[in-house]
Amino acid sequence: MKKTQTRFLSRQEVSHVATLASLKLTANQIDHFQKQLSEILTFVSKIEKVNIPKSKRKKTKFSFGQITRDDTTLPSLSQNEVLANAPQKQNGFFKVKAIFDET
Secondary structure, three states: OOOOOOOOOOHHHHHHHHHHOOOOOOHHHHHHHHHHHHHHHHHHHHHHOOOOOOOOOOOOOOOOOOOOOOOOOOOOOOHHHHHOOOOOEEOOEEOOOOOOOOO
16 A cells, blocks of 8 residues: 555645634634644545455345335424414414525
């Protein structure tokens, strides 16, 4: 097996990943995660290089049979029943605070 070269992530790459994950990181946290994420990527690259021969599926002594249920329709609540305990409603819908900025 070839020796795996360690790949260190840049601070910008870690910041970019944090932004994609909607995380606000401090400078210390970026340094901390830079090292950890680099080590994880190095380990994954080692795993990718392992040669695993294809093998036949192993049989088990357990038989699970049909593990899903039939998709059947059941009666549902009326709109009035659903909205009965709503703190606020408007035109037959739940009224909630806006979650997106309108700007």
